[in-house]
Structure formats: structure tokens, C-alpha cells
Amino acid sequence: MSKRKKTVDPGVRSTELRDQIRKHEHAYYVLDRPEVTDAEFDALFLELRRVEDEHPELVTPDSPTQRVGGEASEQFAKVRHRSPMLSLQNAFDEAEIRGFDRRVHEGVGDKVTYCAELKIDGLAISLTYEKGRLKRAATRGDGTVGEDVTANLRTIRSVPLSITPVAGLPDVFEVRGEVYFPIAAFEKLNHEMEAAGKPRYVNPRNTAAGSVRQIDPKVTGSRDLQTFMYMLDPAGPCRSQWEVLRTLEKMGFRVNKHRRRLASIDEVIEYHGEWQRRRHELEHEIDGIVVKVDKFDQQLELGFVARSPRWAIAFKYTPEQAETVVEQIDCYVGRTGVLTPVAHVKPIRNITMHNEAQVNEKGVYVGARVVIHRAGDVIPEIVSVVKPKEGWRMPTKCPVCGGEVVREEPYIAHRCINPFC
Structure with a gap:
């Protein structure tokens, strides 16, 4: 004689799942001491979502499934x-x-x-x-x-x-x-x-x-x-x-x-x-x-x-800032061909400027006096320029291979189009 599968009350099970998920969220996000693997957590979450989808009357305002956010709002009250x-x-x-x-x-x-x-x-x-x-x-x-x-x-x-x-x-x-x-x-x-x-x-x-x-x-x-x-x-x-x-x-x-x-x-x-x-x-x-x-x-x-x-x-604390002079602006080419301008400053190490728009938005140029900020172990950045001016331009030829450099809309980055670079 076959055993009949035990039926679990969805109301009881949804309560159990919510309690377990809250416990694991607290351990992971608050205590920084996870008690289950990501896969195990995901399995609990997906089971709760399935139970609530099948029984929408069981959804509570504080259910973990309700964290995902409501409809987009045009303004805040x-x-x-x-x-x-x-x-x-x-x-x-x-x-x-x-x-x-x-x-x-x-x-x-x-x-x-x-x-x-x-x-x-x-x-x-x-x-x-x-x-x-x-x-x-x-x-x-x-x-x-x-x-x-x-x-x-x-x-x-x-x-x-x-x-x-x-x-x-x-x-x-x-x-x-x-x-x-x-x-x-x-x-x-x-x-x-x-x-x-x-x-x-x-x-x-x-x-x-x-x-x-x-x-x-x-x-x-x-x-x-x-x-x-x-x-x-x-x-x-x-x-x-x-x-x-x-x-x-x-x-x-x-x-x-x-x-x-x-x-x-x-x-x-x-x-x-x-x-x-x-x-x-x-x-x-x-x-x-x-x-x-x-x-x-x-x-x-x-x-x-x-x-x-x-x-x-x-x-x-005193802000981690210092004033220095930009000695040179070079471009480095990444593995995807993107050109990144880098300002050489003294005595602090080189500072990535990310793209042409940022260089000109901040008004950085060779010889400019700039204020450098370093927070934690984050790479130093140029916060401001004492006397800013625009006009720096990305090179039209790749500094590595000499190939053509283009900027494709709507992207900000300039890229070397030589596939072998």
C-alpha cells in the first residue's frame, strides 16, 4: 500500500518560509555571518514566491518578496x-x-x-x-x-x-x-x-x-x-x-x-x-x-x-586632499580598444580621467593646478582645477598601433577600431 504524500498547509508554510528568510537576511546583511549558501537562500525565496503566487491572499506587506519595489514614481511626496x-x-x-x-x-x-x-x-x-x-x-x-x-x-x-x-x-x-x-x-x-x-x-x-x-x-x-x-x-x-x-x-x-x-x-x-x-x-x-x-x-x-x-x-577629519600640477596627459588603450586619458601629476601618482568629456568638464590641461582627493583605498581623483579651461582633445590615432580612433554614438568612450590592437 503506497503512502499518501503529506499535504502542507500553504498558510503555515508561507509563515515558515518568511521567518526562515528573515532570519537568513539578518544573518547575511546585518551580522555578516551567512548561515546558508546563496543557492539554499534562493530556493527558500523561490518557494515562498511560488506559494504566494498560488495563494495571493497570503501575501503580507512585510513579506521578503515585497522588497522588490513598487511602481516607478514621478516625484516624491x-x-x-x-x-x-x-x-x-x-x-x-x-x-x-x-x-x-x-x-x-x-x-x-x-x-x-x-x-x-x-x-x-x-x-x-x-x-x-x-x-x-x-x-x-x-x-x-x-x-x-x-x-x-x-x-x-x-x-x-x-x-x-x-x-x-x-x-x-x-x-x-x-x-x-x-x-x-x-x-x-x-x-x-x-x-x-x-x-x-x-x-x-x-x-x-x-x-x-x-x-x-x-x-x-x-x-x-x-x-x-x-x-x-x-x-x-x-x-x-x-x-x-x-x-x-x-x-x-x-x-x-x-x-x-x-x-x-x-x-x-x-x-x-x-x-x-x-x-x-x-x-x-x-x-x-x-x-x-x-x-x-x-x-x-x-x-x-x-x-x-x-x-x-x-x-x-x-x-x-582633515580631507585627504592636496594641490599639485598636471605635467602631462597621455592615453592608455584597454583590451577592448577603449582609450582612457591619464593625467600625470607630481608628487601623487597618475590619475585616470576616464574619457574626453570628463577632462573638459573639469577643465584639466597640461600645466593646470589641480586639487587631488583620495578617500580610503579608492584611486585618487581630480576634484577641481584652480583655473579650468577646455580644449583637450582625444588623439585621432591610437597611441599603441597608430590605428583610427572613433567615438560611436551614444557612447562617451573613444575606441581604437583596429581589431588586432
Whole structure:
């Protein structure tokens, strides 16, 4: 007698699959500790999609299949934040950060602990959750009113569509943080742009901002963006910034692992110096550290000035820039025949300019004084020209074989048409 195949209830199975996929997404995108292979994850995802296709009544708003984004939008609606997204005052040297410390102690006395976090060079965002589910996502905007980018931010895997409940939090609350472009993902995108004959993006920060504001959410989802969250509003049971970060972690959000609680301004200065030396080890760009008085009762006592808190400050790093002179502009020929202009500068090494349009857009010429920027381990780039002028032209003959060089519309790149070059 043959055994009858056991029937699995689709409602039960869809719930099981959603729970498993969320668990694996959190392990991969938040903890950086994948527990299954890509093939195993894809199999779970495809099974869930099949169950939901066959039983559309089982689809939930926070299902992993709903990350892909909705219809393209021609514009973003304006949304008002629950409380202003404030900007921070800056300190650029030891004297200024010690001045901040002095003002803090004058306001709240001697016992002060600081919470220090790396300052991610990204785009500030606010996520609103209602009864545990992502309700809305917005950009900072002017600090009071931002843009509704919910459909786009839903496609970022480290943004939870539903969260682990925390006792003491109201039904509606906001989580704030940064969305950013990991350096490796940014370089990968630029390689893809070059291969397609399109201009490269300038830097990870601006590209992250542009990716979040794409009209089509699917474009945002293809960009490998990441997030770090650092604020909970209201803070619920938390009594300090340190507790907020630990709570966000427990809720399933990605929180910067290099945060530190510090007992003095001397320790703050040491932390700042440590990460100035180690910043090239990170998978993202930073432009300083953020220092906050840790205890909320002390923050309340210190208050605000204009649109900035008195209890927090950004301790910035000196930009990695230098001024030099362009000595020569040569062209190198790639394996596909594409000609790439390269500016020779002193004392920094050669700098790729990508195409003729970029050379002239920035006004680079032999003898020009230029400002060079180097962030992390990214190849140096020319940020600006002191006295720009146009007129540089790509050679009409290949510098390698002497063959004809052409530019085919709509591509920006010039190419040697000799198939043997």
C-alpha cells in the first residue's frame, strides 16, 4: 500500500518560509555571518514566491518578496518628521573638541561619559514603524520636512520590514541612521558604468543619495546599499545612547560595531586618532567621529542651540586632499580598444580621467593646478582645477598601433577600431 504524500498547509508554510528568510537576511546583511549558501537562500525565496503566487491572499506587506519595489514614481511626496532631524556642530582640531568638553562639564558637572561612533559619509534617513512593521521611510530633507522614499528603502536588505518587539516602545516610533555605499560596491558599479561606455560616478556619498532618490525602486535595489542606524525616537526604556544602540541591534537593525563608550575627552581624542589611522580598513568611507553625551538626562539638561544639540558634536577629519600640477596627459588603450586619458601629476601618482568629456568638464590641461582627493583605498581623483579651461582633445590615432580612433554614438568612450590592437 503506497503512502499518501503529506499535504502542507500553504498558510503555515508561507509563515515558515518568511521567518526562515528573515532570519537568513539578518544573518547575511546585518551580522555578516551567512548561515546558508546563496543557492539554499534562493530556493527558500523561490518557494515562498511560488506559494504566494498560488495563494495571493497570503501575501503580507512585510513579506521578503515585497522588497522588490513598487511602481516607478514621478516625484516624491513631502513628509514631516515627528521631531526635527538636527544637524551637528563640527570640531576640526583638539582645541575645539576640548572646548566642547568644557562646555558640557560647565552644564552638567564632572561625571560625564561619552558615546562615540564613526561618522559614516552617507545620507541621513528616518524609518517609521507602526505595530512592528515598516510604515514609511524618508530622507532628512531640510530637517523638518523630507521626501517619502519608502518604496526605495524597502529594497535595501538591512532595512527590516518587520522588527522584533521591545517592551516600553509605543506602537509608532522612528529609527534614524545613514544609508551608504560600501566602497567595493561603489567600485563595482563604476566598472559596470565604464563597460557600458557611461561616465563614472564621482563618490560613494553622492551616489548613495542619488540611488535612494531613484524614480524606479528596482534601480535602488540593484545598488547594494547598506545602512547603519543610531537613533530611536522615542527612546522607550533606554536611558542612554549606548542602550539605544544595543536595543537597535536586538531589534534587528544594523549598528556600527566600532562604537565605544568613553570616560574622558582624552579617550575621545585617542579614539578619533585611532580611526583616522585605521579608516582605510573599513568597508565604507568616514569623515570623522560623532561624540554624544551618553546619558539622556544630561542631554536634556544641556539642551539645544539653534538647530544643533549642545550634547553632541562631529569631530571631523582633515580631507585627504592636496594641490599639485598636471605635467602631462597621455592615453592608455584597454583590451577592448577603449582609450582612457591619464593625467600625470607630481608628487601623487597618475590619475585616470576616464574619457574626453570628463577632462573638459573639469577643465584639466597640461600645466593646470589641480586639487587631488583620495578617500580610503579608492584611486585618487581630480576634484577641481584652480583655473579650468577646455580644449583637450582625444588623439585621432591610437597611441599603441597608430590605428583610427572613433567615438560611436551614444557612447562617451573613444575606441581604437583596429581589431588586432
